Amino acid sequence: MTGTALWAAVLAGGLGCYLLKLAGLSVPAAWVEQPWVARVVDFVPAALLAALVAVQAATSGNHLVLDGRLVGLAVAAVALALRAPFVVVLVLAGAAGALAHVLGG
Amino acid sequence: MPSAARSATLRDAIGLGVAVGLYGAAFGAAAVAAGLNVWQTMTLSLLMFTGASQFALVGVLGAGGSALAAVGSALLLGTRNTVYGVRLVPLLRPRGVRRVAAAHWVIDETTAMSLAAPDRELGRLAFLATGATIYLGWNAMTVVGALGAAALSGTARAALDAVVPAAFLALLWPRLRRSFPEAAVQRRVAAGGAVVALALTPFVPAGVQVIAAVVAVALAGRPRPGARPTAQEEMP
Numbered sequence: 001m002t003g004t005a006l007w008a009a010v011l012a013g014g015l016g017c018y019l020l021k022l023a024g025l026s027v028p029a030a031w032v033e034q035p036w037v038a039r040v041v042d043f044v045p046a047a048l049l050a051a052l053v054a055v056q057a058a059t060s061g062n063h064l065v066l067d068g069r070l071v072g073l074a075v076a077a078v079a080l081a082l083r084a085p086f087v088v089v090l091v092l093a094g095a096a097g098a099l100a101h102v103l104g105g
Numbered sequence: 106m107p108s109a110a111r112s113a114t115l116r117d118a119i120g121l122g123v124a125v126g127l128y129g130a131a132f133g134a135a136a137v138a139a140g141l142n143v144w145q146t147m148t149l150s151l152l153m154f155t156g157a158s159q160f161a162l163v164g165v166l167g168a169g170g171s172a173l174a175a176v177g178s179a180l181l182l183g184t185r186n187t188v189y190g191v192r193l194v195p196l197l198r199p200r201g202v203r204r205v206a207a208a209h210w211v212i213d214e215t216t217a218m219s220l221a222a223p224d225r226e227l228g229r230l231a232f233l234a235t236g237a238t239i240y241l242g243w244n245a246m247t248v249v250g251a252l253g254a255a256a257l258s259g260t261a262r263a264a265l266d267a268v269v270p271a272a273f274l275a276l277l278w279p280r281l282r283r284s285f286p287e288a289a290v291q292r293r294v295a296a297g298g299a300v301v302a303l304a305l306t307p308f309v310p311a312g313v314q315v316i317a318a319v320v321a322v323a324l325a326g327r328p329r330p331g332a333r334p335t336a337q338e339e340m341p
Binding site: 003014022023026027039040043053068071075086093098100 | 124127128131140141142145148149151152153154155157158160161162164166168169172175176178179180181182183184185186187188189190191193194197199204205207208209211212259260261263264265266267268269270271272273274275276277278280281286287290291292294295296297298299300301302303306307308311314315316318319320321322326
């Protein structure tokens with residue numbers, strides 16, 4: 001991708017995300033508190049974050065890939081279940097991914 | 106206002122700023138690994154300033170996705186900040202320039218800290234203190250991560266590759282906990298989103314499967330018949 005296209009993504013994404021925040025402080029609460037809007041906004045992050053977990057951990061381009069990232073993810077899940085702090089979860093996942101890389105060659 | 110409560114609020118804000126800063130270093134490194142330059146990476150943290158959307162944008166770009174798919178997934182994740190803003194209005198009562206400025210700091214952490222404060226004055230203090238420490242920590246550590254990424258060896262790169270999905274899982278996790286409203290539905294939606302994304306991966310351009318995963322909300326997001334209604338539905 002060209003530098004210009006990357007800049008366009010950075011600026012459009014940044015501006016759009018800012019406007020979404022500003023809208024929350026600006027629009028009448030009744031608009032956002034419509035039951036269907038509230039439901040969609042409640043559940044969209046779960047679908048999207050889970051999709052990102054899956055795509056970032058188990059795909060490469062158009063292929064499904066099993067590698068050290070899944071080991072890191074499994075370690076992260078155990079750490080989260082044990083209520084480890086956010087930073088500890090990331091460090092453990094990184095260490096597990098690195099270890100899998102070293103052992104796997 | 107008792108000064109003990111003030112200092113407890115400030116202490117929590119600084120602790121959160123440090124923790125989020127470390128995550129910022131991971132973001133800086135991931136963004137450069139995905140093909141952004143240091144200036145683009147810094148601009149994202151300064152301008153977008155909402156971690157999940159930033160990771161989504163660079164994740165999609167790094168996977169070879171189009172700018173449109175990258176921006177789309179960042180915006181979809183950014184919609185929750187709109188709802189946070191609505192919840193913060195009674196607390197902040199922002200007007201004019203202050204509304205324009207306050208909006209930039211409406212994110213997961215500032216909302217959680219403000220709404221958890223025992224009264225309005227502490228809530229405003231929590232918003233400002235958390236917003237300031239996180240903004241500084243996040244942006245400073247983004248630069249550190251971005252500059253450090255060039256020096257990463259193969260093993261450190263593998264560690265970073267494992268950190269990014271783990272970070273998304275850590276953001277997702279609270280929604281799956283039993284204490285979260287409608288946790289069972291959240292879990293179904295999350296499972297559906299992951300399955301849809303993986304199933305589409307071989308067939309669609311990179312990044313599109315992430316956006317397509319929102320169909321899981323329509324498929325799995327309905328309340329089961331007889332399920333307890335949500336707070337919203339109980340309102341007249």
